[in-house]
Amino acid sequence: MPIEKVAIVGVGLIGGSFGLALKKAGFVGEIIGVSRPTTIEAALEHGAIDRGAPIKDALGESDLIFLAQPILRILEQLPEVARLARPGSLVTDAGSTKAAIVERAAAAFQDSKARFLGGHPMAGKEGRGVAIADDDLFQGAVWALTPQPGSSTCDVESDFRRWIERIGASALELSPQEHDRVTALTSHVPQLASSALAAAVADGLGNQEHLRVAGGGLRDMTRLAGSSYEIWRGILLTNPENIREALDLYIAEIEAFRDQLTSPELAERFESAQILHKQTRNT
C-alpha cells in the first residue's frame, strides 16, 4: 500500500524539511501539518505542508505519521498518538534518543492497530523552526531505524523506507540500545565536550581581552557550545547512563594525554586520533 497521506506532528526544522523533501522527491499525496496555528501558517507559506489539521483529524486519516517534536513531547504524546492513529498506519519519529521512546511506544501501541517504528534522521543545522527548513536536509544523511526484533515489515513501512532513500538518506538499522550507546559517543559527548570547554575557558581566563589570543581551533571547538539547554534537555534526561559512561571514557583519555604530555608515547595517541579523524571525513 503506497503512502497517500502523511501527517507531520511538529512542523519545525526536521518536520518541515521532511515535508519539503517529500515534495521535491515527487510525493504527490497530501501532507498534513499538526502544530500551533502560527507554525502552521509559516509551514504553509514555506510550502512544507498542504494544510493544517487538529491532531485527531490528521492522525485518523494518514498512512504515515511522522513525530518530529522534541523528545519529551513525543514521550508525553505517544499514548494519545497510539489511540488516534488510523488502523494500518505507520507511526515513526525523529527523536534523538531511542530507547525511552521505543519502550514507551511498545506499551502505548500494544492495543493499537497502528504500528510504531523508531527513527532518527542524522541531519540538522544551526537554528530551528520551519523558517529554515530545507528540502535538501536529508541528502547524504544516515536515517537510523530501530525496528522491533522479529517484527515483519508492513507495506507502509516498505514504502516509507523507499521515501527515505528517495529524499537522499540511507537507512541504518540498530537496536534502540545500540543507537543510544553509539550516539552518546558520537553526538552527545561531543556536545558536552564543547560546552564544557567553553565553560572552562570562560572560568580560566582572567581577562576577556585574552580571548583575542585564540586561533580558529577554539572557534571550532566551541561551535556546538552555542546550543541551548532547551534542545539538549530531552536527550540528557533520556540517555544519562550511556552519556555518563562515554564521558568517563573521554575523561580517562584526557587524563592519559595529560599524564603522557611530555612522553614520546603521546605520538601513538595522536595517531589513533588521526585515524578516527580520517574516518569521520570518509563516512
Add this chain to the structure above:
Amino acid sequence: MPIEKVAIVGVGLIGGSFGLALKKAGFVGEIIGVSRPTTIEAALEHGAIDRGAPIKDALGESDLIFLAQPILRILEQLPEVARLARPGSLVTDAGSTKAAIVERAAAAFQDSKARFLGGHPMAGKEGRGVAIADDDLFQGAVWALTPQPGSSTCDVESDFRRWIERIGASALELSPQEHDRVTALTSHVPQLASSALAAAVADGLGNQEHLRVAGGGLRDMTRLAGSSYEIWRGILLTNPENIREALDLYIAEIEAFRDQLTSPELAERFESAQILHKQTRNT
C-alpha cells in the same frame, strides 16, 4: 631606521606567508630566505622571497630577522642566531609558546648587539609548507608580542610593528608567561580535547559502521585531531605546566557536567558556555 632587508629563517606556511604579505603591503626591500634548497626553490617560485642565502650571510645583512621554524628548532638555533645577527638588527620569532624561547633568547642575546622580541602571529590554516603560504594569512589576526619589561622600543622594532599592522594584523602585548598560560587554555587544550575525543570515540565504538551514526558535531570536534604530533611536540614540551593545569580545569568542568547531567542546574552551565561561544564569534 626603516627595515630594508628581511631574513626569513624557515620559509614554511608562516614564514612564506609573511614574505608574501610584506610584498602585498608594499614592502620594496629585499626578502632573503633561509631554508633547505628545495624549500628555497619552492619559495622563490611562489614569490615569497627574493633570494635564498646561507644563514650566516642572510643574518649578517638583514635589519629584521624572522624565525619561523618549529619551536624546538628555534630554541636550538638561538645562540647561533644571536652570534650571526647584524648589530642593530631585530630578531623576532613566530613560535607558538613564548616563555622557553624568551628565556633562551635572554641568555643568547646578552652579549649580542642585536635585539630579540618574542612574537606569535595567531594565524594558520590546515596543512603546511610554503606551497600553501597566503598573502592574506595575517589579515584580522592578532600578533602577540612579548617585549622585555622596561626595554625601550628601537627604531627597527617600531618599523616592524608598523609592518604588522600593514599586513592586517594587530599587535597585542603580553608577558611570555601570560601568553603561555592563555594559549594553554585557548589553543593547546582545544587541540588535546579534540585528539582525546577522537581517541575516545575510536576506543568506545565497537563497530566502525557505527561511525555513520554521527552528525556534523563529531566532525567539527575532531577537525583538530587531524594534526600531527610532530607539529605539537614542541608546544607540549615547552608549556607542560600550563597545559596540565588547563586540562585539569577542563576535566573538572566535564565532571561537573557529568554529575549534573539530569539536574536543572545544568542549564546554567550551558548558559556560561553560550556566553563564551558568542564571545569567540565577536573577537
